[in-house]
Amino acid sequence: MCNLAPMLNWDDLRIFVAVADTGSLTAASRRLGVxxxxxGRRLASLEAELGVRLVDRLPKGTPLTDVGAEFAELARSMADAAERLQRRARDASTSLSGTVTISAPPVLASHFIAGSLGSLRERYPGLAVSLSGDVGLVSLEQRQADIAVRLVRPDHLSHIARAIGAVHLGLYAAPLMAAMPPTDWTFIGYDAALAHVPHHHWFERYAGDRAVVMRSSDVNSQIAAARSGLGVAMLPRFMAAPDPELVPVDPDATPPVRTIWLVTHADIRKSPAVRAVADHLITLFAKAPAFAPD
Known part of the structure; x- marks a missing residue:
């Protein structure tokens, strides 16, 4: 049985757990943002401190050694306990200060939430916000975010979720494309990163046999391509409707509506700082007619 010496570096343990979970140094670096x-250096330092080899460094990954697998279970338990302690401490805090991390889809982060943070700062001068535009789902358990704004309803038992609005989609194109017969339309679709979402499947059925001439998961790129006359794109109405270079097409089409969920971890939902930012987001979306639910 491995014994975890009290002098071990917590950051080294956190990095080792990420390597154990992902199976490679590259994937662990992406997960941790380092x-x-x-x-590689911190993993080597941990191995030197313990005097054992934890992983096999192979060309296509870093599988755990037998000792590494045993150590990983112990390290995960320690990491989980430390994260619970941090969340409990955050929940017990009565201070409206510090940094609250928000994870949100890139379009909502950059085109809606970011512009509202000045008023939040005026109300709570001691608060700072870290805003991350994430395509994937970050882990609230691992404190990758304090608040997540998501377009998918969470099913984790420790998550507290509230519907705060909806993203409405529509079909838009440059005027010249819109003036063509619908049988001649070309389309700007989504790439494989969003192939699992309901509106992707709806869009593929709508396009049918007509050509999809560009695919991208980046809405800004889709808008730029649609403006150029490349094709018809399915875009968030709050971005496309005010754009003078785009016009709606086939207004009777009904793409799926995406519900916006605000998600926090149960352990920190009562933290005054987290609560203040969550209330700000709830009010922000509630006051925006473009995000009103059907």
């Missing part, structure tokens, strides 16, 4: 060399 460079590949740092992950």
């Amino acid at each position: 460079d590949h060399a740092t992950v």
Whole structure:
């Protein structure tokens, strides 16, 4: 049985758990947001401290050794306990200060939430916000975010979720494309990163046999391509409707509506700082007619 010495570096343990979970230094570096060399260096430091080899460094990954697998279970337990302690401490805090991390889809983060943070700062001068535009789902358990704004309803038992609005989609194109017969339309679709979402499937059925001439998961790129006359794109109405270079097409089409969920971890939902930011987001979306639910 491995014994975890009290002098072990917590950051080294956190990095090792990420390597154990992902199976490679590269994947661990992406998960933690640090460079590949740092992950390798900290892992080597931990192995030197313990005097054992934890992973096999192979060309296509870093599988755990037998000792590494045993150590990983112990390290995960320690990491889970430390994260619970941090969340409980955050929940017990009565201070409206510090940094609250928000994860949101890139379009909502950059085109809606970011512009509202000045008023939040005026109301709570001691608060700072870290706003991350994430395509994927970050882990609230691992404190990758304090608040997540998501377009998918969470099913984790420790998550507290509230519907705060909806993203309405429509079909838009440049005027010249819109003036063509619908049988001649070309389309700007989504790439494989969003192939699992309901509106992707709706769009593919709508396009049918007509050509999809560009695919992208980046809405800004889709808008730029639609403006150029490349094709018809399915876009968030709150962005496309005010755009003078785009016009709606086939207004009777009904793409799926995406519900917006605000999600926090149960352990920190009562933290005054987290609550203040969550209330700000709830009010922000409630006051915006473009995000009103059907």
